[in-house]
Amino acid sequence: MQRQPIKFSKKQRGVALITALAIVSLASLAAVAMAHHMQLSIRRTTNILTTDQGFLYTLGSEAWSRGMLIRDLQDNELKTYDGLDEDWAQELPPTPVEGGEVQALTTDLQARFNLNNLYLQNESTAEEKQQFALQLALFKRLLALLELDESIAQATADWLDQDVNLQFPDGAEDNEYLNTEQPYRTGNSPMGNPSEIRLVKGVSAEAYETLAPYITALPESTPININTASPQLLQALVNTLDEQAAEQLKDEREENPFKNKKSFVDRLKDLLDENKVKSQDIDPLISVTSRFYQLETTVSMEFISQQLHSLLYKGDKDVVTLSRSIGTF
Numbered sequence: 001m002q003r004q005p006i007k008f009s010k011k012q013r014g015v016a017l018i019t020a021l022a023i024v025s026l027a028s029l030a031a032v033a034m035a036h037h038m039q040l041s042i043r044r045t046t047n048i049l050t051t052d053q054g055f056l057y058t059l060g061s062e063a064w065s066r067g068m069l070i071r072d073l074q075d076n077e078l079k080t081y082d083g084l085d086e087d088w089a090q091e092l093p094p095t096p097v098e099g100g101e102v103q104a105l106t107t108d109l110q111a112r113f114n115l116n117n118l119y120l121q122n123e124s125t126a127e128e129k130q131q132f133a134l135q136l137a138l139f140k141r142l143l144a145l146l147e148l149d150e151s152i153a154q155a156t157a158d159w160l161d162q163d164v165n166l167q168f169p170d171g172a173e174d175n176e177y178l179n180t181e182q183p184y185r186t187g188n189s190p191m192g193n194p195s196e197i198r199l200v201k202g203v204s205a206e207a208y209e210t211l212a213p214y215i216t217a218l219p220e221s222t223p224i225n226i227n228t229a230s231p232q233l234l235q236a237l238v239n240t241l242d243e244q245a246a247e248q249l250k251d252e253r254e255e256n257p258f259k260n261k262k263s264f265v266d267r268l269k270d271l272l273d274e275n276k277v278k279s280q281d282i283d284p285l286i287s288v289t290s291r292f293y294q295l296e297t298t299v300s301m302e303f304i305s306q307q308l309h310s311l312l313y314k315g316d317k318d319v320v321t322l323s324r325s326i327g328t329f
């Protein structure tokens with residue numbers, strides 16, 4: 001039996017055409033969406049790979065910096081002092097690498113005032129109290145030189161000490177901070193990062209910006225390295241040293257870094273009235289070598305820029321990384 005061809009009416013043919021067009025346009029939309037999705041996936045993967053590549057470059061930079069410091073540690077001549085003329089202190093200018101460029105700078109954190117030097121345990125010896133008084137006076141002088149409120153020094157000491165009793169008339173403990181708009185309590189322990197001082201009474205955003213280049217927060221008490229400290233810190237160390245003399249010392253050490261503390265004190269006695277140089281007050285605050293360094297690495301790739309800060313510790317036999325942070329603090 002022969003089949004009769006199905007006959008569609010004109011109306012039915014119109015519906016079929018519209019349906020076909022709708023399917024084609026839906027398929028086109030799906031194809032566009034898929035292509036867009038694929039493009040995003042490719043971009044996302046590229047970003048992940050580039051970020052990984054950048055991070056590996058920052059680790060490479062850290063290994064390079066460690067190598068410099070290890071060499072400094074092993075070379076008997078370089079071991080006697082740490083100064084800005086040494087290899088570790090030289091900046092790595094923007095250097096091309098596959099896919100971008102790397103730049104790095106190692107700085108001596110003992111060129112700065114260590115806020116944790118103001119940490120005084122409850123049961124401290126008379127000698128520890130004496131050391132604390134010298135550190136407090138030094139920080140006050142630094143604040144005064146930077147035209148900041150000296151009371152920040154006492155408030156910082158209260159912030160660090162273990163109790164919540166006011167140690168000084170200008171200090172501040174829980175009572176002060178619990179009465180603020182957003183209440184918080186004192187740290188009552190050494191700081192993990194110098195930016196913590198922003199929480200201390202009297203430290204505004206402007207004050208912190210001024211203070212930041214001169215301070216650090218290290219895991220142990222540290223002296224200031226007179227070979228790397230800024231002229232402002234040299235002035236804070238020796239209260240009779242004026243700006244001109246501090247600049248002069250900075251220029252002189254470029255040629256002849258101080259190999260020991262005595263040569264620094266002797267030079268001070270030449271520059272200043274000998275009777276005004278109290279070596280017993282200066283000696284405990286200073287050093288000519290350093291153990292804590294910061295490496296700042298910037299990696300710039302096509303789409304991404306990364307910054308890594310590494311805290312490096314130079315021990316007696318090796319250099320180790322204590323912490324890393326990604327970002328600009």
Ligand SMILES: [Ca+2]
Binds near residue numbers: 080
């Ligand atoms: Ca050295």
Ligand SMILES: [Ca+2]
Binds near residue numbers: 188
């Ligand atoms: Ca306290």
